[in-house]
Amino acid sequence: MAAPESGDGNNGAARMVTLISSDNTRFEVEAAAASLSQTLQLTILDGGGGGGDGIPLPNVDSATLSKVLEYCIKHAPAAANGGAPNATAVDRAELERFDNEFVNIDQSVLYSLIMAAHNLEIEGLQSLVAKKVADMIKGKSPMEIRRTLGFPDPTPEEQAEMNAHMLEYGWAYE
């Protein structure tokens, strides 16, 4: 990708951009980190977000945004290499360890994260959270899944629907 290099070619310091969360908190990050978001990358390539102007993100609150940026900053160097083979096994193991710890959080925070990642189009973060939620569901019965995901107890109709489904899709329960 051309994005990470394009911003800071003229001087030594990395180009910084400012992001503004829905509750008006300003976050200053390296353009390379923010560019992990496909949406932000376009704005940044257009020269937005620098100087006094920030990029407002009206759908992301500051708690979520700081978490998102934590991910981006950690993953920016690897993304700049474009997955080139010069990333050592140690680096990759470290990133993996970071990822595992990163998603070890409350469910509602996970959902805010995946919403933000979806809206900002941060592919890696979306997959990471989706995988985490999938792991929470894996190997559970429909009833256990309901409880895990915080659904209310099923009404008799819903229960009947569930049973009908289990009959229709018997092969999926083997």
Next chain:
Amino acid sequence: MEDAQRIETSRLSIHGRTDDEHNPAAVSTGLVSTLAGHPSPATATRGFMSSSTTTPAKRAGVENSDYTVDNKRAQTQRRLTFPSLPQDIVSRITAALPFKEAVRISAVCSKLRRAWTYHPNLDLGVSATDGSVVPTIVRVRGRNAKRNQSSDRYKRMVHARRFVDMVNVILMKLQHRGFTLNRGCSKVLVALHESLMLKTASFQSRVEENLGCL
């Protein structure tokens, strides 16, 4: 090629029946295109950033009714629950599950009913891929298949029958989504069907409809 073209048409004919209030415009592109599995990222881009990225002059903090509404929404997003997630995110999560589990989760609630049809990989289990089905079928074609119901052969035939039933249900459901099989898959399925001599008319017509011609 022709197959590619048909798949393209099918994409266009998807109707957004599973859309919800959060996400009226989103039609996921995570369409299953072959039985062999064909990863397709479920990314639906919407106008989330449009107001902020295209008009950088509209800064945060400006007293603007749009902004206040957005802000309110952001506050309520603080405690998000699974049921409040938009369909394309749900599909993304189910896509990270093994195929059968993704089907299983559709029992959980009506919102998840069709989530599995976005699954990028139609993994029908070992029996479909390890080649064991074909020799099994060849063997059960012989006479007196029912003579000894406890025989291995009979069990395998029942197994193969259930496999066909499963594929049948899947095809039926996917057809609602404008799904088409590619030619190779259909041939395998029809061959499978014929060699089983199961005169399940609905199954055959389903495959033929999907393929158009053989």
